[in-house]
Amino acid sequence: MRKRHWVALIATVIGGAGIAWAADIDNLSGQSCGEQSGDWHFVNNKTDGATFGTLTATFSSGAVCIVSPSKVNNSNIHFDCDGYAGALLSASTDLSGKLVLSHFSCDEPPKPPPCDPKDPKCV
Numbered sequence: 001m002r003k004r005h006w007v008a009l010i011a012t013v014i015g016g017a018g019i020a021w022a023a024d025i026d027n028l029s030g031q032s033c034g035e036q037s038g039d040w041h042f043v044n045n046k047t048d049g050a051t052f053g054t055l056t057a058t059f060s061s062g063a064v065c066i067v068s069p070s071k072v073n074n075s076n077i078h079f080d081c082d083g084y085a086g087a088l089l090s091a092s093t094d095l096s097g098k099l100v101l102s103h104f105s106c107d108e109p110p111k112p113p114p115c116d117p118k119d120p121k122c123v
Helices: 002-020
Strands: 032-045 055-059 064-067 076-093 098-106
Touching (some): 064 076
Antiparallel strands (some): 032 098
């Protein structure tokens, strides 16, 4: 009977520690590409030497980006979500530390068709 209690206690401690390892985005402030697609670069700092992790980011367009690292350093891990439109709603990793959106860039909106000089509305 005692063995079961210890196993349950160890599982609870390990499971509880896993929850503490998740990093939620720290600098979410309405970043958006509107209807255009964008490339989003996240950095999870202070990862205590982790070599792998997963980022999950959600966007107002309904898209969800789930990616592995694009770059791993001693104390931080980088993630890229490329081609996602809308506003960033949330982002998190399964790592310890601090997750931030480092930078993002949005695609240029399409250019309007050229104006026909014969059209009286084209001035």
